[in-house]
Each structure stands twice: as structure tokens, then as C-alpha cells.
Amino acid sequence: MFITKCVLCVVILVMHVVSCSWAAGARQRCAEQMMALQDQMTHVQETQELLQEDLTALKDSINTLSNLVVSTLPEDCSVARARGSWSSTTEVRPPGLQPRKVRCDQQTGGGGWTVVLARFPTTHLHLERCDFNRSWQQYKQGFGDIHGEFWIGNEALHSLTKEVQTELRVTLSDWEGNTTSSVWQHFRVGSETDHYKLTVGGYEEGSKAGDSLHHHNNHRFSTYDNDNDRDYEHCARKHGGGWWYFSCYQSHLTGAALPPNASGHHAIVWRTWKHIVGLREVTMMIRPAPRPFSTTP
Structure with a gap:
């Protein structure tokens, strides 16, 4: 889901670059929008990294619990x-x-x-x-x-x-x-x-x-x-x-x-x-x- 969102952000960013090249009078507005999109992409990447860390920690916890259960079997x-x-x-x-x-x-x-x-x-x-x-x-x-x-x-x-x-x-x-x-x-x-x-x-x-x-x-x-x-x-x-x-x-x-x-x-x-x-x-x-x-x- 997050990868899809990042791809969408890139597409929108490219579209803005093209739009700005054809509308010189709106360059300032385009620049601001590009900066906002870059901030969104950075936030999405940071969130994805945090979720990946949480997922890794969850897998480790499951493995630890599974090993504990197995080790206590008669x-x-x-x-x-x-x-x-x-x-x-x-x-x-x-x-x-x-x-x-x-x-x-x-x-x-x-x-x-x-x-x-x-x-x-x-x-x-x-x-x-x-x-x-x-x-x-x-x-x-x-x-x-x-x-x-x-x-x-x-x-x-x-x-x-x-x-x-x-x-x-x-x-x-x-x-x-x-x-x-x-x-x-x-x-x-x-x-x-x-x-x-x-x-x-x-x-x-x-x-x-x-x-x-x-x-x-x-x-x-x-x-x-x-x-x-x-x-x-x-x-x-x-x-x-x-x-x-x-x-x-x-x-x-x-x-x-x-x-x-x-x-x-x-x-x-x-x-x-x-x-x-x-x-x-x-x-x-x-x-x-x-x-x-x-x-x-």
C-alpha cells in the first residue's frame, strides 16, 4: 500500500514538473507543490520503515513464543x-x-x-x-x-x-x-x-x-x-x-x-x-x- 502511494507521489511530481515547464507564470506555485509532495514522500518512507521495524519485531516475538511452546512440550x-x-x-x-x-x-x-x-x-x-x-x-x-x-x-x-x-x-x-x-x-x-x-x-x-x-x-x-x-x-x-x-x-x-x-x-x-x-x-x-x-x- 505504501509502495503504491510512493509511486503515485512520483507520478504526480512528474506531472507537476511538466505542467510547470508549460506555465512559466505558475513556477512559484509549482515549486511549493513539489516541496509539499517531497515532504509527503519522505513521511511515507519514514512510516514504511517504522512499520517494517514493527513487523520484524512481531516476527521475532512470534518465533520466540513458538520456540518456547516447543521447548515446553513433553x-x-x-x-x-x-x-x-x-x-x-x-x-x-x-x-x-x-x-x-x-x-x-x-x-x-x-x-x-x-x-x-x-x-x-x-x-x-x-x-x-x-x-x-x-x-x-x-x-x-x-x-x-x-x-x-x-x-x-x-x-x-x-x-x-x-x-x-x-x-x-x-x-x-x-x-x-x-x-x-x-x-x-x-x-x-x-x-x-x-x-x-x-x-x-x-x-x-x-x-x-x-x-x-x-x-x-x-x-x-x-x-x-x-x-x-x-x-x-x-x-x-x-x-x-x-x-x-x-x-x-x-x-x-x-x-x-x-x-x-x-x-x-x-x-x-x-x-x-x-x-x-x-x-x-x-x-x-x-x-x-x-x-x-x-x-x-
């Missing part, structure tokens, strides 16, 4: 719970990553759980299930809907577990309505350089689902486009999904969501509970461990 659902939140979704900022919305379980075992995997029917007919046969990059960044089925992302798993001793809880449900769970005192996912290697231990005795993760301990993550298993076959291509395949698996929670009573090695499987029967629902969730983990027997 790292995970356990920190959100400690601050008094009971919400099932919240915005967090895992260490070293951008803020993101996550799903929380603030009820089970005192709450504080960050859900990292969810599998369950989202429609009455169970037809619309999320496809978990995804690429390495998609498993890295995460995919799905935190209100439905999703994978939080391997980068987030690494960020949330790399410096804090973390416990894992897996809950499983079959199509008959039976539900069971298992808990581990120690769960860690390595960096991408280490192919998101899984470290898991401290299986809690009394857990009902069995330890179908033990087979995958110290093994790397694989997808159909990034094979890191030790089997002669490409496990991720054969069975689908992304997982810490070895030779090939005892658990496979990113398998295909099969209809009721269907089974197969490409299904959602937890062999220490239902062998190769396709499961209906699964959740994996993590939180800082309440006690130190020891590898000593």
Missing part, C-alpha cells in the same frame, strides 16, 4: 501424565525430532504409556484395515492414523528409547474376544545406521502372552525394500510388513489383518500364544521403566 506420554494430562492424544517432542501428535494410554498400570503400534478393526465389517506392507522410508517416519491403526516410526522409537531405560507392553486379542499381554523391563531400538536393531529383555514372569520377542533380540529391522534378516529367504518379502526378522519370526505384529478364523504365516502372529492364527487386535506401547534392568540372572 517428550512422551509419561511426561504428559506427570504434568497431569489424562488425554488419549497429546503433542510431544521426542528428543531430536519435530513435534508430533501421539496416542497415549493413561489408564493401564498407572498410565504414562506411549502407543507405538495399534492394530484393530476400524469399521463394523472389518474391511478397512491399514496396509502395513510399507517401505523402509515409511517405517522410518511412521504411518497411519493415531486414532486408528498406525506405526509411530522407527526414528521415534530410537529417539524415545536410546537414552532412557524403557519398558514395553504388548497386548493381544483374538477374534473370540480373548485378550492377553506381556511386559518387558527393557526395550530399545537402535539408529538407522544400525538398521534399527532391537534390544529386548527382562521378560516379566507372570506375563500371559509368552515371550515371542526373545527370538528377535539383537536383530535388525527389515522391509520388503531393505533386507537385514539372516534367513536364506527375504523374510519381509515372503511374509509382508516390517519387523525385526531373523529366521524368520516368532512374532509378526505388522502382518496382514486377516478376516476371522483365517491363519497363515503372513498374518498378525504371536506364536507363543496362538501360533499362526491371525489376531484381531494388537497394541505395543512403551514408557520409562520404573526400576533398573539387570542382565544378571
Whole structure:
């Protein structure tokens, strides 16, 4: 607006110069008008400079406020719970990553759980299930809907577990309505350089689902486009999904969501509970461990 006004002033000034050249008797009046226009242009420029300074200061204030908000976001659902939140979704900022919305379980075992995997029917007919046969990059960044089925992302798993001793809880449900769970005192996912290697231990005795993760301990993550298993076959291509395949698996929670009573090695499987029967629902969730983990027997 101010630039337009300045251009208009210049045009008027030029017109006055032309007018004065053709009316010698009005030169004095033209000179006065030219001086007045120059004063107006100077005032407009000064006002524009002041507004630009105000705009810069406003942007700095917004950036400062935005950084303050980001810096005060909880790292995970356990920190959100400690601050008094009971919400099932919240915005967090895992260490070293951008803020993101996550799903929380603030009820089970005192709450504080960050859900990292969810599998369950989202429609009455169970037809619309999320496809978990995804690429390495998609498993890295995460995919799905935190209100439905999703994978939080391997980068987030690494960020949330790399410096804090973390416990894992897996809950499983079959199509008959039976539900069971298992808990581990120690769960860690390595960096991408280490192919998101899984470290898991401290299986809690009394857990009902069995330890179908033990087979995958110290093994790397694989997808159909990034094979890191030790089997002669490409496990991720054969069975689908992304997982810490070895030779090939005892658990496979990113398998295909099969209809009721269907089974197969490409299904959602937890062999220490239902062998190769396709499961209906699964959740994996993590939180800082309440006690130190020891590898000593």
C-alpha cells in the first residue's frame, strides 16, 4: 500500500514538473507543490520503515513464543501424565525430532504409556484395515492414523528409547474376544545406521502372552525394500510388513489383518500364544521403566 502511494507521489511530481515547464507564470506555485509532495514522500518512507521495524519485531516475538511452546512440550506420554494430562492424544517432542501428535494410554498400570503400534478393526465389517506392507522410508517416519491403526516410526522409537531405560507392553486379542499381554523391563531400538536393531529383555514372569520377542533380540529391522534378516529367504518379502526378522519370526505384529478364523504365516502372529492364527487386535506401547534392568540372572 505504501509502495503504491510512493509511486503515485512520483507520478504526480512528474506531472507537476511538466505542467510547470508549460506555465512559466505558475513556477512559484509549482515549486511549493513539489516541496509539499517531497515532504509527503519522505513521511511515507519514514512510516514504511517504522512499520517494517514493527513487523520484524512481531516476527521475532512470534518465533520466540513458538520456540518456547516447543521447548515446553513433553517428550512422551509419561511426561504428559506427570504434568497431569489424562488425554488419549497429546503433542510431544521426542528428543531430536519435530513435534508430533501421539496416542497415549493413561489408564493401564498407572498410565504414562506411549502407543507405538495399534492394530484393530476400524469399521463394523472389518474391511478397512491399514496396509502395513510399507517401505523402509515409511517405517522410518511412521504411518497411519493415531486414532486408528498406525506405526509411530522407527526414528521415534530410537529417539524415545536410546537414552532412557524403557519398558514395553504388548497386548493381544483374538477374534473370540480373548485378550492377553506381556511386559518387558527393557526395550530399545537402535539408529538407522544400525538398521534399527532391537534390544529386548527382562521378560516379566507372570506375563500371559509368552515371550515371542526373545527370538528377535539383537536383530535388525527389515522391509520388503531393505533386507537385514539372516534367513536364506527375504523374510519381509515372503511374509509382508516390517519387523525385526531373523529366521524368520516368532512374532509378526505388522502382518496382514486377516478376516476371522483365517491363519497363515503372513498374518498378525504371536506364536507363543496362538501360533499362526491371525489376531484381531494388537497394541505395543512403551514408557520409562520404573526400576533398573539387570542382565544378571
